[in-house]
Every structure is written in structure tokens, then in C-alpha cells.
Amino acid sequence: MQLKPLTKEYFLWFTLLSIGVYGFFISIDLFTMFMFYEVALIPMYLLIGVWGSGKKEYSAMKLTLMLMGGSALLIIGIIGIYFFSGGTTMNILELQALHNIPESVQKVLFPFVFIGFGVLGALFPFHTWSPDGHASAPTAVSMLHAGVLMKLGGYGCFRIAIVLLPEAAHQLSWIFIILTTISVVYGAFSACVQTDLKYINAYSSVSHCGLVLFALLMMTQTSCTGAVLQMLSHGLMTALFFALIGMIYGRTHTRDIRQLGGLMKIMPFLSVGYVIAGLANLGLPGFSGFVAEMTIFVGSFQNNDVFHRSATIIACTAIVITAVYILRVVGKILYGKVADPHFEELTDATWDERFAVGCLIFCVAGLGIAPLWASNIISDTLGPIIEHINNVTAIASL
């Protein structure tokens, strides 16, 4: 990738971002979790603001402020959880075992925590940082951000909001199911008319990450397994997509699909990679997306009532709309006639690009061809947690 000067600083912030992400996922303590969350946010501002493109200052500011807004809600939620559970511990596992927050308080805290993390998970209507942020960020940052950072949201929603506040989650989930269902369909429809490749992908991420939160709120073991698989799968697929978009942009200097065309002839490797990424994104069997989506739909459908069923069916329609926007882009930029005679001189991928794309495709396809091991690991881990939630809510509803 072509970086402007300040390469050293770029990698410094990039590493700090990775530290934040790692730290977040391995924390078992509310406070450290929150701290690493903040650690992961701040470098984004600089990475986009300094090394980005387009309206980078605006996007960086918007992204950081919105996520900070989310974390302001979050801190209220976290402090509430701490005090109302007796003020003895911040350890998530102990809090989960204690489980002594009164139901009325839970109902107040749940929206704070869920929305706090939901902002990062692109929950409608708090997703608008995502298109601008992704479009302005440099390729590697987009990849890491869409691929990993957005999963912090889903993980936090599950680990804290749903597991620590199960009664409230059970009672209030309908509001958020509506919002996430909107996310899923709305993101997909919005992607249909965008003209910037990165915007298309950002809206597609809104749709796919919406599905993660949607599945978590369905609160069956199968749907939660699907949510985790979807996080994994979306992380890999979107990283692949953003990498390819970056490589194409680096050559053609445009991301506007109206100015692109016929790239298949000029850069076959990148184009084939793009087709594969597209097919994976629209949930073709043999790639990870299919496994994740099917697990989510089957899991969600296990809820035996009209509301959950209708929401599931509405969310299912996204698979058709996804096909529309993916094939529109593929047909426009890769097939057809070469749009610009200058493109004829462009080169195909270099060996390091081929290696990166190859690795990602290998992972996406591997997970899609032999999903059983991953799905079993996830399902077995989630089993006791879901059982705990179900027990608690069963008692509450008696």
C-alpha cells in the first residue's frame, strides 16, 4: 500500500488499535473491557484523519464522536451493573453467577448497554458513521475495522447486555429485534443504489452486522451460534472485499462504479477474487456466509411465535437483495467493455497481494466447506450460557 510519510506513526497507531481489540476480547472484567474499548477507538480517529482519503477529517470526527457517544451510554450501564449487583465485583463471570440485579433496574440499564455496543455493531439508526468512516479510511484500516472492530459491538451486546441482564433482554428484545430487522433490510436496499464501491460495502456491512445482533436477540442456542459464525464469516469476507477494493482503487484511482468496467480482462486475478468475495457475500454454499446465515435462520425460526417468525422471514429477504447489489457491481465493473482506455495498461495483482487475497479466500472457503468443527466449538461454548439465560427467564416468566 502506498502510505504518505509518517509510516512509523501509522504502524504505531495501527498496533495500538490491534492491542485494544485483543484486550477487549480477552477481558473478563467490565472495567478492562471498557478501557480496551476506548483504546481501540482513539487510534481510528488518527488513522482515518491523517492517512485517509476524501472527506477524511469529517468522517474521522463523525466516527469517533458517534462511537464515543456510544461509550458514554455504556459507562452508565456498566456503573449501574456494578452498583446494583452489590458493588463487590466487576468480573463478568462472577456477575453472571451472582445475578442479583432487580428486574426493574435491568430494564433501565439494558437499553444503555445494548445501544452503547450497538453503535459499534451498526445498529439502525446509529449506523451512519459506518459508510463515511469506511469510505474515508485507508484500505488496511477499513479491513480491520469492518472485519474485527465492528464485532466488538456484537460481542459486547451478547456478553454484557444479554448475559448480565437476561430478564430485561427477554422483555425488551422486541424493540431491538425490530431495529435490527430494519438494519438488515435497510442496509441491503441502501447498498443497491450506491455508486461508490466502499459505500456499497459499508451498507452491506450494516446489513450483515445487523444480522449478527438480530440473531443474538433471538436467544436460542442455534441462532447465537449462527451469530458468532456470522461475525467470523463477515469479518473474513469484508476484509477480503475491502482489500480487493483497495487494490482496484490503487490501480484505477476511482471507486465510482460508473467509471469502471471490463476489469476482468485487465486484472483477472483481482476480478476473480472479487467475484468470489461477492458470491461469498451473497451466501453461496461452499463459503462461510451460507453456513452462518442458514444457522441464524434455522435458529431464529425455533422461536415459536408469530413475531419472531415474521421478523425472520423479513430478514430472509435480504438474501435476495444482497444478490441484487452484488451482481449489479460485478456486472458493472468486471464484465462488459473496458470503460477507460487507460485501464488497458494496468497490471494484475503482485505476489504479496495474491498471497493476502489467497489466504482470505482459503479461510472463507474452508469455513464454508467444512463448518462442523467451528460450529461445534462455538455451540458447545455457548451451550451453558444460553442454558443459564433460559433458566433465568423461565423463572422470571413464572
Next chain:
Amino acid sequence: MEYNFVFLILLLPALSFLVLGLAGMKMPHKVAGAIGTVVLGTIFCLSIYTAYEYFIGQGRGADGLYPHVTAFNLTWLKFSELLTFNLGFRLSPISVMMLVVITTVSLMVHIYSFGYMHGEKGFQRYYAYLSLFTMSMLGLVVATNIFQMYLFWELVGVSSYLLIGFYYPQGAAVAASKKAFIVTRFADLFFLIGILIYSFYVGTFNYDLHAMPTLHEQVAGAAVMLPVALFFMFIGGAGKSAMFPLHIWLPDAMEGPTPVSALIHAATMVVAGVFLVASLFPIFVEFAPEQLHWIAYIAAFTAFYAAAVACVQSDIKRVLAFSTISQIGFMLVALGVCLPDPHTGAVAMTEEYADVQGLGYMAGMFHLFTHAMFKACLFLGAGCIIHAVHSNEKEYMGGLRKYMPITHITFLISCLAIAGIPPFSGFFSKDEILVACYNFSPVMGAVMSGIAMMTAFYMFRLYYVIFWGKSYYETHINEGAHKPHEAPLTMTFPLIFLSIITITCGFLPFGELISANGIGFHTHINWTVAGTSVALAIIGIVAATLMYKNEETPVADKLAKTFPTLHRAAYKRFYMDEVWQYVTHRIIFRLISKPIAWFDRHVIDGTFDFLAWGSNEAGESIRPWQSGDVRHYAIWFLSGAVALTLVLLYML
């Protein structure tokens, strides 16, 4: 008999796809083609061997049925304790029949493509896609459960997408491939919802409801939702099988290479919907007989509509495409007119049931088999013709029988078969379908007989237009028209092979092998029905002969002139494409997507931008207070102190 080797039938084409896909571009054309063809030859032999073992070697079990053998069944994904997603290989009479059909046609297409695709750029890619398609289609028909079928269903969809868009620099091919994928994907959405409902109520993805005794209670409770689930699954099948109004993608799919049209869009993939209904047949009959009849009505209408459109198309591949739609309609009508046994309300295990109420099942499957052979032959013949005259349009043809004798004879045989003239195979299968229709209701029988006559008419119109009449070459010889020539042996061999099957396969004792309940019965020809249908077919052929055989076609031109609106509407396929175009472009793009995108940018994004602007403005407006002027601060300090004192005094 252990069917240990059958995994090769799926594995070999998958490997061939990977090898050709990853390393194909570095291979010479011949090597790549040879890999694909040798693999196909191998699995063709394996399939024939499997069929032989299944039907003859092993034969019927003690209960007089061909056993359903599950060669292997692996857990691919586990949803919950009950619901597992298995991938396996199941041999049942219809799946074995499909194995034979798919591998036969696919092998012929592989051989044919050596000649047809000779020297094309992307030759290796083409063979890679063909392998992918063959693998997916085979996986679909041997599926042990409905979800496996869905998985491969999607894969055949994508191979069809890739092959239709094979000539990707051409805009028409790209648009057609996109349309095919999206329309079928839309139908697949219903298939998926159907599967979800089905799996929830039945607690399994398997086809055999009664194989799991513990689930009986759940099944009984599902009686209300099962018809919905089954009908939704049929909609999925209707998308792939191009039933009205989801047929719009199939004519456009003809943009793909012609051998692909023969394989995917005539013989195998498009009958997936028929296969789906046949796989679920016992459940349909027991739980949703009404929905089964709806299928028959939809299919009958489609058959009529497509036949009407086929009568006026000018592109020879489009005629064949509409003819395919019409013939698939025949197959689905046959399945749809089956009735439950009046005593048990389900499929009865008697020979009488197989011969009367369930006759349509056998007839539909028989027609699927014979149609695959003669329609593949027709398409491959059309490929030879297009190869010779470099166009799809009928005005570039005419008089070709002198130049292309082999193509001419094989095309004629297939036309006679599709028209239903004895002793060609189409006669036997179509006759059984008509008998089944008359069993159901005389009206249905009469309608289908009428459509059969239209079939004879439009096929012979096509035949005369291509092989008789004015020769384009002779009339345009001075303008440098190329002299048409017979195709090379790689292309004529498949034609001969398929036409031999077309002549002979009508005599297969099909009822002994495949029937609604698995019990063999002796098929017999109902001479009243057969006599009428042959007479009608001959009327159709004679009408076509009178109208199109000669160099001038005064009757046809006059008809077109007398009913210009009707002619034009039929030529434009009754404007179905325009309707869909309107729905997708106007409604979905303009009325849903655009407003949503606008709403997102202006309302939601605007709200947050407004919040940011608001805080900025608020900051700006209180900024003057921090003037840095000590006197200002002193005034504020003093007035504050006074105010506070007053408040305190007042309160005390």
C-alpha cells in the same frame, strides 16, 4: 450390494473443477477439455453401472419395492440435537434415473463442446464450469434431505449464472446472467422459507416423514402448516423450472453458449423443480393434495402460454427455450393431476394406484427422461446450425437440409419425438401424461391435447424454417454469404447418439421401474387417447407444412397481418418482461431503494449532523461569555454574589 464407489460420482467432477479452475489457464485447450471429458466419461460409466446394479443386479426387495439406499450420510452442520444438516448420497428410483440422464447429456455436451467451443478464449474456464455444474446437479438429485438439495440448488444456480455470462464482454450475456440468478434467487427465498416451516413442524429435513416414528405426533399437528411449506417449496421449484410468471429468465439465458443451453436450460437444471415435487410427492399427496392441483393448473397455463409464444419467435434458440418451458409444464401437470387414494387419503401401496391415481407420477418422470434426450438433441442441433450460419435468427436459415444432412435427420427425429409421433419416445411419455390428465378431468385432458397439437405445429414451423424454404446462402451468394457446412464429428456424434436414444427409449418398460408408490405395473397404451393425440399432432404438422414448407409463406404472413396486435404481443412474449422490468426498476429501485438511500443520507445522517452542528452552535453562542476581559468577569462575579446572597436571605 454396497455402493461404496458412489462418492466418486460427486468427488471426481469436484476435483476436475478445482484442477481446471486453479491450473486450467496454463493448460493447452485440448488437455483441459480432455480432463473434463475423461472425468465425465468415468462418472457416466459409474452411473450406468449404479443404475444397472440398482434396477437389475439388486432388484426389488422382499416388499416388492426398490429399496431407498443411503450410500453415505455425513453430518455437515449441526443446528441442534434434532436438526442436523447432512450431506449424503441416496439412491432411489428417480435419483438413479436422474444420474443416468445428467451424466449422459453432460457427457454428450462435453464431447460436443470440443468442436463447438474450438478456439474460444476461456475454453478451460468453460470446462471448469461444466464440471462444477455437473457436480452440483448430481449432488442435488442424490440429496438425502431437503437442505442438501437446497445447498446444491444454489450451486447449480451459480454455475448457470457463470455459464450464461460466459461471453462476459457482451452486455446482453451479463444482463441475462444477472437476471437468471436474481429471478431464481427470489424463488429460492420461498424455498428457504418453506424449508424453515417444514423443518420446524416436522423436526427433520428428511423426505420420509414416516421413517421417524417418534415424530408422528408433531407431524399430525403440522397438518395446517405443511401445505403452506410445501407450496412455498414448489415456488422455489417454479423459479428453477421457469413456471409462469417466473419463466422470464429462461429465454434470456439463451445468451450462453448453445451446448450449455442444451445441458442446463433444457435437459437437467430446469427440471429440478419437477424433481423436487417428485421427491416430495408422497407428502404432497397425503397432506396437500389441493396444492398439488394448483401446481397442475399453474403448469397447464404455463404450457399453453409458452406454446403460444413459441409459435411466433424468430430466434431459433428462443423457440426451443419456450418449447422447454411448455414441456416442463407437461411434466408438472402430470405430477399435479395425481390424486390420493380415495380410501386412505395417501399414496396407496397397490398396483392399481400406480396405474390410475398415481399414473401421472410415472408419466411425468418418463417425460422428463425422454424430453431430456430429444431436447438436448434439438439444442445441440441448433448449435450446429448456428455454427454453420453464424446467427440465431431464422432469416439467415432455410434450405439447410442439403448442406447439413446429419443435423437435418437428427433434428427431424427429435421434432417427431416432441410432436408425439409413434414410435419415437415422446409419443409414449406424452400419451401417459394425457391419460393421467383425462383420469383427472376431461377438461384438463382436452386442454393438454390442444397444447400437444400446438407443440407439433411450432416445432415443425421451426423445422421447415431452418431446413426448407428459401436458402439464405443461395439468395445472398453474391453478397458474400458463407456456404453452410456440416459440423465436425465431435459435434455430430452426440446428435446421432442422442437421436438413437430418442428412437429407442420409448420402449423402456418405465412403469416397471418408476411409479408413484414404487410398485411396478405394466404400462399399456390407451388407444383412444393415443389415437386422438396422434391425429392432433398430424394436424399440427400438416398445418405447419402448408404454411412454412414452401419458399413463400403467404398464409403465415397473412395471419400476422390480419392479427397484428396478437402477433406482436405473442412475439413480445405478452409483455411479461416489461412487467417485470417495471416492477424491478420502477418499484424496487425507484420507489424503495432510492428513497431509503435518500432517507439515510438526509434524515438519519442529517439528524446526527444536526446534533453536531447544534453543539457547535451552542458552543459558539456561549463563547462570548469567556471574553478574557477581567471587568466582565468582575461584573458577573458581583452580580452572582448578590443574587446568591438575596436567595439565601430570602430562604432564611
